[in-house]
Amino acid sequence: MMDKPISNRAWFLVVPVMAFVLFSSLIPMMTVVNYSVQDSMGQNSFFWNGSEWFQHLFDPATDIGGRFSRALVRNLFFSGVVLLIEVPLGILVALCIPKRGWAVGAVLVSMALPMLIPWNVVGTIWQVFARADIGLLGAALTGAGIPFNNTQDPLSAWSTVVVMDVWHWTSMVALLCYAGLKAIPDAFYQAARIDGAGRWSVFRNIELPKLRRVLVIAVLLRFMESFMIYTEPAVVTGGGPGEATSFLSLDLVKIALGQVDLGNAAAMSLVYNLITLTLCWVFFTTMTQLDARGSA
Amino acid sequence: MxxxxxxxxxxxxxxxxxxxxxxxxxxxxxxxxxxxxxxxxxxxxxxxxxxxxxxxxxxxxxxxxxxxxxxxxxxxxxxxxxxxxxxxxxxxxxxxxxxxxxxxxxxxxxxxxxxxxxxxxxxxxxxxxxxxxxxxxxxxxxxxxxxxxxxxxxxxxxxxxxxxxxxxxxxxxxxxxxxxxxxxxxxxxxxxxxxxxxxxxxxxxxxxxxxxxxxxxxxxxxxxxxxxxxxxxxxxxxxIGSPGMNLLPAQVEGREAAVDRHRVPLGAAYPALADGRVQIGIRPEYATLSRTGGLPVQVQRIEDLGRRRLARVMLGAHPLVVTAPPDLSVNGAEAFVRLDPASLHVFADDRRVPGGAA
Structure with missing residues (x-):
């Protein structure tokens, strides 16, 4: 019963995958690890530098440390704001999508459109849209007497980036929630009517609990992507004005490719990576544990 | 209330x-x-x-x-x-x-x-x-x-x-x-x-x-x-019933029904039903397989359900489910079926026709 067939032919399937992972992730990753513990004087000659890059990174008094901690706070703030807007708005939109009829297809397709546009095009659209001189949004706001200039005013730049992300990704939360809502059998709504429950009570006691699982996925995806955001702000604000919208990824690219400061950039990207992984893990475990406790 | x-x-x-x-x-x-x-x-x-x-x-x-x-x-x-x-x-x-x-x-x-x-x-x-x-x-x-x-x-x-x-x-x-x-x-x-x-x-x-x-x-x-x-x-x-009632196309006149060329006595008298589709129905519980006497049928198989036995038989081209008594054994496919006249029902266009005394 217990003897499993042993076949070495399985290696033919495993080895190509391992080779692919090696070349696509592991070797580039190890190169970064390598840069993070060495320094260079140019001429492609490197020497051992120990943990100095990391010490700088974690010390806010140094230039790089200061930049890193400010960018990290900006990133966390951005993800928080984006989640706080997109999740409730997505649920609200999902509740408003019709459940049957020809309108369902039309609404779903038009809602999916922003997600189908390449990131840099989204950035370009909003860059033009928000320009204070010729952009529809920017010019309209300026014309209405509201001070708006996303190249000079940090608040304008921030609102542009946040609104752009909401425009780009709320549909995803809404579509996930819509799928979750569709899975609720009619009997629940009928029982609620018989029990005399109001609209808010139906949402609170039926819809929201049934959406819990899709919301875990939505929050996780939206957190991960907003925490790693790069392309759209790079195109719209370029991290400015000043460093007002310099998120970790933007700063990282500036250090690595602008200043060719490989040691600092390598250390930063490793820490950035670890933070993302850790936060996702924390999110996922707490939310699944809350879920498990709810079902016990 | x-x-x-x-x-x-x-x-x-x-x-x-x-x-x-x-x-x-x-x-x-x-x-x-x-x-x-x-x-x-x-x-x-x-x-x-x-x-x-x-x-x-x-x-x-x-x-x-x-x-x-x-x-x-x-x-x-x-x-x-x-x-x-x-x-x-x-x-x-x-x-x-x-x-x-x-x-x-x-x-x-x-x-x-x-x-x-x-x-x-x-x-x-x-x-x-x-x-x-x-x-x-x-x-x-x-x-x-x-x-x-x-x-x-x-x-x-x-x-x-x-x-x-x-x-x-x-x-x-x-x-x-x-x-x-x-x-x-x-x-x-x-x-x-x-x-x-x-x-x-x-x-x-x-x-x-x-x-x-x-x-x-x-x-x-x-x-x-x-x-x-x-x-x-x-x-x-x-x-209703498991299995359900057997239904056979028939001509009904007086106290007798004709299924193909077979004559089936009925428990009551019926007016002549010329129009529409006429069927007679009997529950498997009231149709019994026997070795002699009744309508000649071909036995296809006998199912033993533990407490009762059911036989699937063909009366000419019409399939029937009938009760097989526990002590009955059938040699070959030839056998007979007795239908209890009191439990035979007549349906015209699917609706039951009440029988009269005459």
Missing amino acids: ATVTLDGIGHAYGRAQTEADYALKPLHHVWEQGRAYALLGPSGCGKTTLLNIISGLVIPSHGRLLFDGRDMTRVPTERRNIAQVFQFPVVYDTMTVAENLGFPLRNRGMDRRQTAARVGEVAAMLGLVPDLNRRARGLTADAKQKISLGRGLVRPDVAAVLFDEPLTVIDPALKWELRSKLKAVHRALDLLMIYVTHDQTEALTFADQVMVMNEGRVLQVGTPAELFEAPAHTFVGYF
Whole structure:
């Protein structure tokens, strides 16, 4: 019963995958690890530098440390704001999508459109849209007497980036929630009517609990992507004005490719990576544990 | 508590131009206070539509619905005092069992203490007391169905309890137990209960009166014995009983029917039925396989069901299911079938023709 067939032919399937992972992730990753513990004087000659890059990174008094901690706070703030807007708005939109009829297809397709546009095009659209001189949004706001200039005013730049992300990704939360809502059998709504429950009570006691699982996925995806955001702000604000919208990824690219400061950039990207992984893990475990406790 | 009157109730989901457009064809019926009724029929026969009309989830396109003589046709669901138990158990996941049971009362503004007292009574009746403080979502399907029922019963003014195939997702071993619980609740509370099912055993054991439906039409209303012994329609004959009634095309005249070239004596006299399709029907219980005497048949196979044996036979080109007596053994395929004349029924265009004495 217990003897499993042993076949070495399985290696033919495993080895190509391992080779692919090696070349696509592991070797580039190890190169970064390598840069993070060495320094260079140019001429492609490197020497051992120990943990100095990391010490700088974690010390806010140094230039790089200061930049890193400010960018990290900006990133966390951005993800928080984006989640706080997109999740409730997505649920609200999902509740408003019709459940049957020809309108369902039309609404779903038009809602999916922003997600189908390449990131840099989204950035370009909003860059033009928000320009204070010729952009529809920017010019309209300026014309209405509201001070708006996303190249000079940090608040304008921030609102542009946040609104752009909401425009780009709320549909995803809404579509996930819509799928979750569709899975609720009619009997629940009928029982609620018989029990005399109001609209808010139906949402609170039926819809929201049934959406819990899709919301875990939505929050996780939206957190991960907003925490790693790069392309759209790079195109719209370029991290400015000043460093007002310099998120970790933007700063990282500036250090690595602008200043060719490989040691600092390598250390930063490793820490950035670890933070993302850790936060996702924390999110996922707490939310699944809350879920498990709810079902016990 | 109430007597429910269906006054020409009918429903078409779209526009009703021909009779086929009706999901439920207009009907008159009175359901009396304190009795248990079953709506029995295959999927899509309109029984759930009828149930939803009573609970107000569907507003009928035709007719009036009366509770104790009051017109309730357009009264919204939440003001009808109806309890309904659905096919799939509905519980509020985030609430405890006690909160679930108290939910309809809290929504109607009853205070906390009175609610707790009512919840206690209902929980005791349904055997849910040990679970009162547990979360409802972790419970088994049968416990969840009890909660659904309890949310209906907890309201002091409940007029009728409706069941929409409530045992479908229940473990077979627990079905019997939950069904006896429903019967016990019915006896204890003296409520009108209407039970929708496609399972004849459930319908026949639960209800005082069974309404058999097919294709949106009520074919017969009667006690289980009436449905079995005198089906008003070929569908009732076939649907009730396991296996269903045998039906044979025949010519009927006086006290005799002719199936192909065979003569079959009948238990009563019938007028000459020339028009339409005439059939005779007999239940397998009243048709017996024998070695001599009766109609000549070809035996195809004999099924031993433990307590009884059934033979599948061919009378010419017509298949029949008959009872094979325990001591009978058949050599080869040739055998005979005796039909009890008193249990033979005559149907013209699917409707039963009553026999006369002459």
